[in-house]
Amino acid sequence: MQKKWWNDKVAYQIYPKSFCDTNGDGIGDLRGVISKLDYLKELGIDIVWLSPIYQSPFVDQGYDISDYYKIAEEFGTMEEFDELLAEAKKRDMYIVMDLVVNHCSDKHEWFQKALEDPDGEYADYFYFVKGKDGKAPSNARGYFGGSAWEPVPGTDKYYLHMFAKEQPDLNWENPTVRQKIYEMVNWWLDKGLAGFRIDAIINIKKDLAFPSFEPDGPDGLVSGVKMIESAQGIGEFLEELKQETFEKYDAFTVGEVFNMKEEELAEFVGDDGHFSTMFDFSAHELTFGEHGWYDAKPIEFNSWKDIIFTSQKKMENVGFLANIIENHDEPRGASRYLQEHAQNDKGKKMLATTSVLLRGIPFLFQGQEIGMTNCKREHISEYNDINTIDQYQVALEAGLSEEEALKCCYENSRDNARTPMQWSDGDNAGFTTGTPWLAVNANYKQINVAEQENREDSVLNYYRELIALRKKEEYKDTFTYGEFVPAYETEKDLFAYMRVDKESGQKILIAANFGKEPCTITLEDGVKQVLLSNLAKEEMVSGEAVKNHKITLESCESVVILL
């Protein structure tokens, strides 16, 4: 595998709307991001990914862009963005933006012009397709519910939207559209951007026959994924995109890729892949319900461990995945992956250890480093997210009570991750002096940065140590390029693996006991040094036991040992 500049980096996702508000309007802003760069640097972050900050009506929180060349007023100005780039550079940090080009906003000039002249040039920027027998061209359902087709007023045509109806899909078959996208991407890269996180990209290739399929729900519709799966040839679009843009700048790109065809892995993220890396969503996919959040499956430890191990192994000679436990579309990792007995600081540190030391690029999501959790709401009206509101309805229609439907939202809502960052125990968690656009999680009094800054054994300080360990000169190569070797696989509730550097022979064991009972393992090699433990020093694996090559991990204990 070829080595690349980003291989050993640690990334952090900022959800700008909820990160830090400096002007009191209740919405986070670019000044807020700039003000926290030192905090991120101290945490050990190299790459900062900003969820969309472009001009947008915010129907889907900025994933509906109305002008790709403008910064949303809510977030600040282009001058402030340039300042952010310069400030990041001073600190040897890299800024990555979200690239949302499967669709734009219905308020984008292109779509407005298309509506004005549904047979004209701009209509071909989108999928304007004639209906069949007075109905939509197919029975595809959009990701946010309802038909993926919306009538074009005054015509017998419909336009396609895989997401909300305010997010019309761009027609990638049209070379002019592709050229305009490349120009825009290069315009941002010219400014000094390090790269992009690439949104919903698998959707850009459609099956132009727009087939209907057997319905999978009482609405007579079928998941739009079916149509995406039946489309062939996305690779050509992705290659062209890369060659016309990213490659020229040696940019870092991370794809949001669901439903990729298994055999295309190397094409996507190999040495000459379409992207530098892509997120490993395999754990998240385990929870998918057949019909929605109401039949989502809880995480079962063994399947979770197995699927992560499988992902790690399949990447071995291919490239790197980006490892996450949460993001702005997912519930909080501490609430999802930790069982009740582990939903505490010890458990959060343990989860951090197993995730951050995997092979691949660690991506933290804002608040993860202090162990933020899911947020309980009393009523559906307290949610903002378009997906949550749809899934609540889906649950009610399937016969669940309001209370049960609300519980599904508590467990799955995208708003869990979008509540404001908890900086302090002051008003609104120190996020804003105004009224936050989305209410803060009531637990900010206990969970916040200010409290953890000053407490040696806090989750925050543990994350700092953990990331510093990953980057330490002596171990860096092993953690970056070392092989991933599963360990003690038959031990119940144990999540253990080795990172092995074949060249130097260095071997590091990462072991974590997710169970309730203690777990004893025998080490085949002698222990050179315990590099990290999530317990206080006096509680750590004792010297005698280590000498005997036996260690006992208490419930929720994790260790990193140089063998």
Ligand code: GLC
């Ligand atoms: C991606 C984003 C999500 C958004 C969707 C549509 O999945 O992560 O937040 O709603 O794309 O752009």
